[in-house]
Amino acid sequence: MNKKKKIKTFIERNKKSNGYLLRKTSFSVFYKIVRAILLFGLCFMILQPLLNKVSLSFMEERDLYDSTIVAIPRHFTLDNYKVAAYLMKYWQSLMNTALISLLVSVLQVAACTLVGYGFARYKFPLKGLWFGAVILVILVPPSTIQSSLYLNFCYFDIFGIFALFNNGQPLNLLNSVTPYALMCAGCMGLKSGLYIYMIRQFFRGIPKELEEAAYVDGCGKIATFVRIMLPDAKPIITSCFLFAYVWQWTDSFYSNLFLNSDFALLSSKLSNLAGALDSYLDVRGIAKKATAAYSQGMIATGTLMVIIPLIILYLFAQKGFVESLSQSGIKM
Numbered sequence: 001m002n003k004k005k006k007i008k009t010f011i012e013r014n015k016k017s018n019g020y021l022l023r024k025t026s027f028s029v030f031y032k033i034v035r036a037i038l039l040f041g042l043c044f045m046i047l048q049p050l051l052n053k054v055s056l057s058f059m060e061e062r063d064l065y066d067s068t069i070v071a072i073p074r075h076f077t078l079d080n081y082k083v084a085a086y087l088m089k090y091w092q093s094l095m096n097t098a099l100i101s102l103l104v105s106v107l108q109v110a111a112c113t114l115v116g117y118g119f120a121r122y123k124f125p126l127k128g129l130w131f132g133a134v135i136l137v138i139l140v141p142p143s144t145i146q147s148s149l150y151l152n153f154c155y156f157d158i159f160g161i162f163a164l165f166n167n168g169q170p171l172n173l174l175n176s177v178t179p180y181a182l183m184c185a186g187c188m189g190l191k192s193g194l195y196i197y198m199i200r201q202f203f204r205g206i207p208k209e210l211e212e213a214a215y216v217d218g219c220g221k222i223a224t225f226v227r228i229m230l231p232d233a234k235p236i237i238t239s240c241f242l243f244a245y246v247w248q249w250t251d252s253f254y255s256n257l258f259l260n261s262d263f264a265l266l267s268s269k270l271s272n273l274a275g276a277l278d279s280y281l282d283v284r285g286i287a288k289k290a291t292a293a294y295s296q297g298m299i300a301t302g303t304l305m306v307i308i309p310l311i312i313l314y315l316f317a318q319k320g321f322v323e324s325l326s327q328s329g330i331k332m
Helices: 002-016 020-057 079-087 090-121 127-139 142-154 178-185 192-204 208-216 221-232 234-250 253-258 266-271 273-283 292-327
Strands: none
Touching: 002 020, 020 292, 079 090, 079 273, 079 292, 090 127, 090 178, 090 192, 090 221, 090 234, 090 266, 090 292, 127 192, 142 178, 142 253, 178 253, 192 234, 208 221, 221 234, 234 266, 234 292, 253 266, 266 273, 266 292, 273 292
16 A cells, blocks of 8 residues: 555655656666666675685685586685695795885885975975876886996995995995885885875874964974874875785885895795796606696686785774774765
């Protein structure tokens, strides 16, 4: 009875509106259907490659050549994860990657926050030129200065000071985390230009009256920055920290440039996984070289082993980040 009343009421209201209510309702329903289809297609495009890797990681080699198997393995196995963990030195690589990513993220966020705040609030000579250099850091790919970076840290010296106290020889900083620390502290780390730009834009949106009120209350510039501006900047600092951590976790460019192949990192081990698999099979007399399908399946397994820790870390950290943002008045 209620449905009949609603339909009758709708028909009466539609007549009174000269059909406008029906057109509006039809358009709203059509819009929701189209939006749902687009969102489903977008989610499928994003998740389908990941789901495909999950499926491949649990397949035996014979399943990879079986045309009747699409997504569900016929011969379920965990051997791919065992072999990939052995070839990648997984737990050692995981610990090294986590520590380096944490070091890089903290240094980048600290340095970029100071620089971004300076660009947003202070006037100094050639400010526009220096900010243009920040934009160039964003636009120019790091591969263009690869040779310069390598030579700079291989023969590191400052005005001949280190050579003076080292028997005329410059310092070789390669095969250590020192190049990471120096570049991040100097705002030349991975994506540092982007973080400076984001933080600058955020601070520019904060009213200057807050700083002026702090100055009136007796706060100096450092105290104002630490006690007034930083608490308001929790959302952008959190975002930059997450970006820096994830990008460093998956970076292979700087890892291969600064560290040798013996240093275990997830990204570098993943990039060399196919070659390590060939050597593994050859030494054990299984085959001279892994087949293309088996190599792809092993790379898919290694990729998942790199991604899964990030997902777990995100799930554990999400509650704390949400609570922190909520205390700052930001709703998620």
